[in-house]
Amino acid sequence: MTAPAKVSVRGVTKRFTVRRREILALDGIEVDIRGGEFFCIVGPSGCGKTTLLRILAGLETESSGTIEVVRDPATERPLNSMVFQEQSVFPWMTVRDNIAFGLKARGFSRRARYAVAEPFIHKVGLTGFEDALPHQLSGGMKQRVSIARAFANDPEILLMDEPFAALDEQTKLVLQGELLRIWDESRKTVVYVTHSIDEAILLADRIMVMSARPGRVKEIIDVASVFGRPRQVELVKSSAQYGEVFGRVWGLLRAEVLGSQLIGDATQEGMGA
Amino acid sequence: MNVSTKTGAVDVRAASGSAHAGAPANAALVGKPARGGIGRWNVERALSFLSPVILLLLWEAAARTGGIDTRFFPAPSSIFKTAGALVQSGELWSNVSVSLVRIAVGFTIGAVPAVIVGLAMGLFSPVRAVIQPLIDGTFPIPKIAVLPLFIMIFGIGEASKYAIIAVAVTYLVLINTVAGVRNIERVYLDVGKNFHASRRMMFSDIALPGALPMVLTGLRLGMGVALLVIVSAEFVGAKSGIGYMIWSSWQVFQVEKMYVGLLVSALIGFASAILLNTLDRVLIPWKPR
Numbered sequence: 377m378t379a380p381a382k383v384s385v386r387g388v389t390k391r392f393t394v395r396r397r398e399i400l401a402l403d404g405i406e407v408d409i410r411g412g413e414f415f416c417i418v419g420p421s422g423c424g425k426t427t428l429l430r431i432l433a434g435l436e437t438e439s440s441g442t443i444e445v446v447r448d449p450a451t452e453r454p455l456n457s458m459v460f461q462e463q464s465v466f467p468w469m470t471v472r473d474n475i476a477f478g479l480k481a482r483g484f485s486r487r488a489r490y491a492v493a494e495p496f497i498h499k500v501g502l503t504g505f506e507d508a509l510p511h512q513l514s515g516g517m518k519q520r521v522s523i524a525r526a527f528a529n530d531p532e533i534l535l536m537d538e539p540f541a542a543l544d545e546q547t548k549l550v551l552q553g554e555l556l557r558i559w560d561e562s563r564k565t566v567v568y569v570t571h572s573i574d575e576a577i578l579l580a581d582r583i584m585v586m587s588a589r590p591g592r593v594k595e596i597i598d599v600a601s602v603f604g605r606p607r608q609v610e611l612v613k614s615s616a617q618y619g620e621v622f623g624r625v626w627g628l629l630r631a632e633v634l635g636s637q638l639i640g641d642a643t644q645e646g647m648g649a
Numbered sequence: 650m651n652v653s654t655k656t657g658a659v660d661v662r663a664a665s666g667s668a669h670a671g672a673p674a675n676a677a678l679v680g681k682p683a684r685g686g687i688g689r690w691n692v693e694r695a696l697s698f699l700s701p702v703i704l705l706l707l708w709e710a711a712a713r714t715g716g717i718d719t720r721f722f723p724a725p726s727s728i729f730k731t732a733g734a735l736v737q738s739g740e741l742w743s744n745v746s747v748s749l750v751r752i753a754v755g756f757t758i759g760a761v762p763a764v765i766v767g768l769a770m771g772l773f774s775p776v777r778a779v780i781q782p783l784i785d786g787t788f789p790i791p792k793i794a795v796l797p798l799f800i801m802i803f804g805i806g807e808a809s810k811y812a813i814i815a816v817a818v819t820y821l822v823l824i825n826t827v828a829g830v831r832n833i834e835r836v837y838l839d840v841g842k843n844f845h846a847s848r849r850m851m852f853s854d855i856a857l858p859g860a861l862p863m864v865l866t867g868l869r870l871g872m873g874v875a876l877l878v879i880v881s882a883e884f885v886g887a888k889s890g891i892g893y894m895i896w897s898s899w900q901v902f903q904v905e906k907m908y909v910g911l912l913v914s915a916l917i918g919f920a921s922a923i924l925l926n927t928l929d930r931v932l933i934p935w936k937p938r
Contacts (some may be wrong), residue, residue, distance in 0.1 A: 427749070433843050434842070435839055435842060435843060454844075454845060456843070457843065457844065458839075458840075458843045460836050460839065460840065462834075462836055463834075464834070464836045464837065464839070464840050466837060466840070466854075466855070466858070467935040468858035468861070468933075468935050469854075469858075470858070477840070477844055478844040478845075479847075480850070480854070481841075481844045481845050481846040481847065481850055482845070509934065510933045510935070511935050511937060529844065571822065
């Protein structure tokens, strides 16, 4: 279980300036994410978990610190591909073109990228919808497209920002199961941000619990030693250990959530430039 | 943002993700809300159709009984008779076709570069920083006011007509295209960036389709202004065209012919609206309607 580090995050700090006030969003994040690991990040709202993911995705830059992703020298994989929280599927492209988008950006010919995208269309259960436009799909199906788009791009690491947050409970359960199944086939390194403890336990090998703002690593909890792979949603949720792990994570988070609600702006005040 | 409630698409299904042949037809069934009975809608439609007809009939009756001054408001029947004569002599078509060519050429010259520059301005802030003040500074000038200048530069011929239409159209298309790009959901640009889309792909695959609804709005407004500008330009600086026809018939007090000109310009406006709506449907099939 001690695979070498795939992603090394060293002392990553992020400061924002909002209305001339400096806000420390991330404070010295130190973590190694292992190759082939499903790594979940949970934390209270506003703790900077999405910011950390966006830094990993290259959509924002860290104020200080470094991030290193170990590349597989034998391939020309892109570094990372992200599954976004909100509707990020292009409404003007068919399901097929959406899923093949990353491949097009990498210069694949139409024929080549459709060939690569094809199995992913089936894997996410969108067979028959290849030529549909997103407005003909439900919210859950759009997220399937978004997931397939990231997987089809075959990146070194997959980044997911609460991809199921906007879905209803039942759709979410189905998609979590499908994500586990697809991931089992590739065992790619995944960094998955969520505010749901339940989701983190279900999916993760390890869970990183973050403190309220400024976001720091509070503790990293090993789930892989409790629940093996492949996992089944029903079995995990009905097991006795589930409640135990849930209790541990919630124990860590509870104080943070309460604290962030009580102090709220006071922390910002204290950090003012 | 979540459109799932609008569609009847089924999402919860067996986790295996296999076999859903024939399902897309189902998903495409986005039904319109049921109407409250057949009657009301048809009655309203009939009323909308009848009101202009009744107005014309009243006008006709008033003209025949001397209720209105037929020197200013000739009877519709006499206007239509004049229209028929103008069609037969070919005079109407020769004027209309001249105006249509001017609009088409000027519109194209104005709109195409405006879309390209507008996309660049929307995507790249330095481009915007350079061009925006020029736009803001010159936009308030009524476009027809530069006609004398254009006649001076391009002469009395067709070129000055093309130029005045192009300028009028450019502003509206440009401003709307910029707004269209700026209003694209940020997440689409994030996706482009995260997937390392090239500059060209950011243009063609994200900015252009994302801004297209607003571009079409710009084209629609531009078309309206093009009609306005060409008719005004032909009043003073032309020997043909629909505007010339209206103006010259006023000068010789052929009021019926003037009304035919008005009628035809209304029809051109109507036809261009239909054309652009069709374009909208063809180019933006994903737009919720």
